[in-house]
Amino acid sequence: MVKLTLYGVDASPPVRAVKLTLAALNLPYDFVNVNLAGLEQLSPEYVKKNPQHTVPTLEEDGHFIWDSHAIIAYLVSKYADSDSLYPKDLLQRAVVDQRLHFESGVVFADGLRSITKPLLFFNQKVIPKERHQAIVEIYDFVETFLKDQDYIAGNQLTIADFSLVSSIVSLEAFVGIDRAKYVRTSAWIKRLEQLPYYEESNAKGVRELLAIIKQTNFSFAS
Template structure:
């Protein structure tokens, strides 16, 4: 059975899947898709992944989208006892990890998407006050989640941290974390960023993503000025 991961390295959700796959020792085929060129919109890709999002995986006809669902599936299928720290069997710890994953999916990443969508469509030239307020509120909540543990759901890194660090790496590149306002979040971010898995997979893609967004904003600014 072969696993194919459809991805682009700049995508935060794709980076989460790639890091989990690497930690679990999964042998997979990587297939790059360029969302800006809408390569995920072909009839074949749409049939496999109606959400038309990146990443998604395919295994012998089984297709699954959404990075949060994917990393849980990969853990359930390929996780070994030595990987149990990523998603422990304790029901309350799992519930906490799930909540943090839902937070990333339902709140934090949409804050980032509110930057990405208008930037890639030529409308956004800089972060608006409302965008900044939303991102800051996300930072506030994450800082609060870190009040009782070193990581987001436990005192060791879990799937929640691997998912959230990808979103945060792009957000931090656009709106740096204020360490005086969010010291626990800053400490967590530094700690996660220093992990070899993040250096290997997350940071290169994050750098690419941030640079791309900033370049698009500058280009949008130039284009809008030229129309005045």
Template sequence: MSKLILYGLEASPPVRTAKLTLAALEVPYEFVEVNTLAKENLSENFLKKNPQHTVPTLEDDGHFIWDSHAISAYLVSKYGKNDSLYPKDLLQRAVVDQRLHFESGVVFANGLRSITKPLFASGLTTIPKERYDAIIEIYDFLETFLAGNDYIAGSQLTIADFSIISTVTSLQAFVEVDAAKYPKVTAWIERLKQLPYYQEANGNGALTFATFIKKTNFTFATK
């Protein structure tokens, strides 16, 4: 097996997605911290690995892959003992892919990043109400996706669960999931927390993220 190196910051949701996938596959790897807050990802050395300077970045035998969705799909395709985490059946895979795109374009981009970018880059601690509404809409969608399903893309655990749980547990630093309103989402979160590798791969980083967010003393605008 070639040597795998994962570059990233544990608090980063996409990095935690990759860590969950690696843990589920039981693939050994080296973790190299890249502190994006200190702009270590803009160093000349890192830009040679990933000119888009994003984390996570995966190094596999001298080849570099970035974007957590691409990394997770690659890892399962290459190292998976079976295809359960990323099914080869075209219809099943299409559902997983849809959920991955939903995470990328809606949950992360329209939900988390739309808040954290101005919060971190500009120090804007008053968050527009529309961003709160966007998170609620995300939780609404997830509750619908989970109707009749234990997992986000159907009856079995997939990389779509890893991708979305890492971001949702970060969104909860801003808006908690209401167990009464979202019983299926709540049960799904608790189900994933039972994975033996969950705490190390996602729980610890999510806690670090939440602790950091609380220090910003953010508030949501009322209108």
């Protein structure tokens, strides 16, 4: 049996996306917590595993993969019994890939990281007003993507759902989702919350992140 080890922290949305995928595939793995506050990710040992010193990092029999999108696509491609989570049909896969790139380039980069990095690592308590608007625009896009379909890339669960839900629910630490306005988004989140592994793989980490953010006493610039 191949041994899998995941390095990361539960509060990290990308780490949680990998945890959701591992759980969906029913793959056993060891989890190694990386002390980001203590800069453990910059240690020579960790940098040797992942030169970008990010989380998550997946170890498989001495081989290392980082970036959550690369990891979850790899896991499904190698270990899934079917292609439902990452379709082989090229058009369907293109839609999944687009959503993954949207999460990486827009939701995480423009939304989460642009706020959390200065807030948590540089002690900047006032968040620029445009970051609030960026989150609202993200919610608008997600609501549009979900028109006439149950999941983010169609009518079946895919790794795009795992990637996006981990970040979307984390954005609520800064701007709550208007349930009346974003009806489809709210229903999508509730649908994913029904997954038997959702609580352990995502919800627990979301609560940890929200608690960390709350302690910063941040505010948005007027």
